[in-house]
Amino acid sequence: MSHVISRFAPSPTGALHLGHAFSAIRAHDLARAAGGRFLLRIEDIDPGRTREEHVAGILGDLAWLGLRWDGNVVRQSARLGLYADALDRLKAMGLVYPCFCTRAEIAASAAAPHGPAGAVYPGTCRHLDPQVRAARMAAEPHAWRIDMATAIASAGPLDWTDETAGTVPAVPGEQGDVVLARKDAPVSYHLAVTVDDAAQGVTDVVRGEDLFAATHVHRLLQALLGLPTPLYHHHPLLTGPDGKRLAKRDGAPALALMRQRGMDGHALAASLRAGAIPAGIPPASA
Numbered sequence: 001m002s003h004v005i006s007r008f009a010p011s012p013t014g015a016l017h018l019g020h021a022f023s024a025i026r027a028h029d030l031a032r033a034a035g036g037r038f039l040l041r042i043e044d045i046d047p048g049r050t051r052e053e054h055v056a057g058i059l060g061d062l063a064w065l066g067l068r069w070d071g072n073v074v075r076q077s078a079r080l081g082l083y084a085d086a087l088d089r090l091k092a093m094g095l096v097y098p099c100f101c102t103r104a105e106i107a108a109s110a111a112a113p114h115g116p117a118g119a120v121y122p123g124t125c126r127h128l129d130p131q132v133r134a135a136r137m138a139a140e141p142h143a144w145r146i147d148m149a150t151a152i153a154s155a156g157p158l159d160w161t162d163e164t165a166g167t168v169p170a171v172p173g174e175q176g177d178v179v180l181a182r183k184d185a186p187v188s189y190h191l192a193v194t195v196d197d198a199a200q201g202v203t204d205v206v207r208g209e210d211l212f213a214a215t216h217v218h219r220l221l222q223a224l225l226g227l228p229t230p231l232y233h234h235h236p237l238l239t240g241p242d243g244k245r246l247a248k249r250d251g252a253p254a255l256a257l258m259r260q261r262g263m264d265g266h267a268l269a270a271s272l273r274a275g276a277i278p279a280g281i282p283p284a285s286a
Helices: 018-033 052-065 080-092 103-108 130-139 148-155 189-199 209-225 255-260 265-273
Strands: 005-008 037-042 096-099 143-146 159-162 166-169 179-181 204-208 231-235
Touching: 005 018, 005 204, 018 037, 018 052, 018 204, 018 231, 018 255, 018 265, 037 052, 052 255, 052 265, 080 096, 080 143, 080 179, 080 189, 080 209, 096 130, 148 209, 159 209, 179 189, 189 209, 204 209, 209 231, 255 265
Parallel strands: 005 037, 159 231, 204 231
Antiparallel strands: 096 143, 143 179, 159 166
């Protein structure tokens, strides 16, 4: 029996689109080709944007495409204790610190360098006086950031493997002191996805190449927390005839709209497997 386990982990903050379908199909087919397991995880840790109707839409869209997952659907909102435990371990190791800065303050900082994901946190709160820090923690909302330089020194040299890129030296420092727990949510994407993939025994992570840079951070967290490192499959992003990526923020059409129009989901999946977008896809504004 194969030990390959892949997963699809969408956020229920909007409808799935063709880019999601492309990634889900690749993760599903990888597991099925190996006789392994394909898991579905709902990343519902953003209470301000998560909607139950989007969860229902995700399940319906995947079934419409002909994709079936193994076991129960896992929801991150039911796993907050796991994330808290991981954060507590990093706190005990002296590798995280509270941050009181707003996004506007960080963006306005002339000292803020830029990395793959945009402005890199300039470390404003990293060396606050302990008494000042304690007083502010008692009175102000705060996030928790990793002390990247200290964490890298603790972990030592690391690498990870991508199916296409091969062995990749980990360079998480380019991301700066990333947030591991947000002011408005108990955990960030970086920490949650690292903990979840390990807890679910995921062996192969299939996701878009736009998350390639984030993997450097995830590899560091795996080392710090003593977690296994999966094999990564970062695939090219799906693009339309105009060459632009098909993503929600760029106006990609929703799968739900295609379902409503009576399109054949299995035929759509077959086209995406063949690397083609079939004619008749409705525009996002329709």
